[in-house]
Amino acid sequence: MLCTVLLCQLMALPLMANGNEYVIKNGERTLYGVLSKAPQEGKRHGIVILAHGFAGTHHFGYRYFDALNALGYQAYAFDFPYGSPFSTLEKNTMNMSVLDQQADLETVVEHFRKQENIDPKKIVVLGESQGGLVAALTAASIGKKISKLVLVYPAFCIPYHWRAKYPNLSDIQDTTRLWRVPMGRRYFEEIHSMDAFESAKKYKKPVLIVHGDADNVVPLADSERVVKMYKNARLHVIPGAGHGFDNDQFAKMIGWLNEFLSE
Helix, strand or coil: CCCCCCCCCHHHCCCCCCEEEEEEEECCEEEEEEEECCCCCCCCEEEEEEECCCCCCHHHHHHHHHHHHHCCEEEEEECCCCCCCCCCCCCCHHHCCHHHHHHHHHHHHHHHHCCCCEEEEEEEEEEECHHHHHHHHHHHHCHHHCCEEEEECCCCHHHHHHHHHCCCHHHCCCEEEECCEEEEHHHHHHHCCCCHHHHHCCCCCCEEEEEECCCCCCCHHHHHHHHHHCCCEEEEEECCCECECCHHHHHHHHHHHHHHHHC
16 A cells, blocks of 8 residues: 555544634744643653644544643644644645744744743643654754654655656646645655654654554554664554554553653
8 A cells, every 4th residue: 555644534633622712933933833831840850742643633642631731741732734634724735834834843943941840851742643753853953952853654665655756857747636625735845855763863862653563544664764873763563453553552652752851
């Protein structure tokens, strides 16, 4: 099966979160998100910044909020502009770009580093699927500003998959649709020569990777490859899990995440 990134099933996600609307500006781009309430007011906390996958939204992050708050972390889930037809603000996916999403994530990290109630030594980035690829690229770019990295079925396959689909830049269509979501030429032009694996190994701090062995969208083999490239990484495999975890599988992942963040 062609490796792509799974369209987020919003109907299965919680619609409300224990948090407040929180908007960050990246130049002309507006990042709409929700910031979970601080577990203890008046203290500095770590923060986990949550990066959604292809055609997802900030809603995916709500699932993590309670567990992260219980560990003393705030959590911030936001929409990548143009990242989904379901985004709160910019919905035109023809403008979707992995590199723009990387720039957005870097902006979010920098924003929270400057907040008085955030411990700049405890900034964690967690990305799912395409968000995992974006998180890995961001960590490689600004690694000293990110204390730990969490990758959930990360889509390192995106560049090589689309390179196989479009071997030459001239092969790229003006509009490509993936699960009825239209994307423009720029998305594919920018990743055409990208080596996500080579970029990833620039990050030297701790990395947690979680992947299902029944994932038919993003190959487990990619996570098995990249865990060996990182200097300090571990991979947990969930038997029977696909590209997306049910409640029991998610609980397993939260257990590993708690362990990882508590170290």
